[in-house]
Amino acid sequence: MAYSMTAFSRQTRDADWGSLQLELRSVNQRYLEPHFRLPDTLRDLEPAFREAMRRRLARGKVECSLRFDPATGGETLSVNRQRLAELARALHEVRAELPDAPLPDALALLDHPGVVDARGIDLDTVKQAARALFDAALDDLIDGRAREGERLAELIQQRLDAVRVQVAEVRGLMPTILERQRTQLTERLDALKAELDPQRLEAEIALLAQKADVDEELDRLETHVTEVERQLKQKGPVGRRLDFLMQELNREANTLSSKAVVAESTRCAVELKVLIEQMREQIQNIE
Template structure:
């Protein structure tokens, strides 16, 4: 299975009194780089989040964000009724002492420390639910990566077909090209014979022999295409291996272009380089 490094996944879970939502965004990167963004109340989970990401992913720049929200803020507040009664009694007694009786202001009592408190979430349950939901989110991310990877694989296969076609075009043109080169060689030899120069004749022969010998480059191109297809079929973490093969394919295309003595082979070499570059761009996103 081929996986893309570019993907996004989001999951959420509603629990009693609060809700959780994970968002994971990943883009291509040479290595695995995980950046957790967690609320302060679950900051202790950072190492566990990194470890789960390392187990699920091999490459990519990954942003992992957890959002924690209490569903009903009012319901989460707890009133210390005993403290309220004490403060009310003390307030009335103070009023009597200063001979300034009056009603107790409820808002003043609410401002007193300890009167209102927020119901604490169960930390153990919260951590357990958060990690469980993270596992679901990573699964969703992997599914997305797999779907994207399948599309990338098809695009690469199309380019490989194009390379195979160009290699076939050059192979079929070689007999005609070699005949044309032989004719040029005969004409040059005739010029040499008119003004004998053995060194020049030897140089011409060596140069034209090199120009005519592209069979090795064509064979290597075909071999690399076969290897790319094999790796695509194998799947897994193949991005770096494919990137290396793109360099090898590009090297053979450059050599073919440098040896070209015909417009048809030059055009084929240019098309090969275009196809290889298109594949290389796609492969940058493969894990």
């Protein structure tokens, strides 16, 4: 089953200690690339979140945003004097290097992470709730990626069916192509008033037929189409394998185009390239 790399989930939790809101956003990326925006008081949750993503996701740029709003009156504020002193020393060094730089006001200092400690709230309880919220969001995100992947697989299957139609059409054209080559060669000889030994004529026709023979390319196209269908039903990440198969399909379509000797086969080769490119664009979003 194919999974998309694009999905979104938002989960919230309200309790007597306040509220939590967690969002996960996932878009396509070559590798797994997690990003976190967590409150300073819950920053130590990041390693656990990162490990959970690594176990359950293989690819995608995933942004995790967690917001914590403590309940009004449920906490008291206390200035972290050590943190404030460190900040003051840093500001002194900045002022020494940049005398004209404006200094922050008191409210801006209080807003700096770690300067104000919130007391009266059991942070262990909040962290436990945040971990449960993250697990629920990750489940929801994966479900969304599965639904999107199913739709992508349907779109790709439609193009695969169309590729088979084009392959069958080219196969059906081969007798017409060979007969047209025979006719064109005979007409040229008549125009030149030249006579050619029947055996030599057959040899020339055979040579032209060999140059125009695309049976191998058509066979490989069908083989690759079957393999794409098989990969779409596999468990686990299949995006890179599918991308490789698109390259192989495109290679055969290019060879088919180079061997095209009539307008009909050229048109089929062009249509194949269009279908393959459409599939490739969809596959960029598959995990």
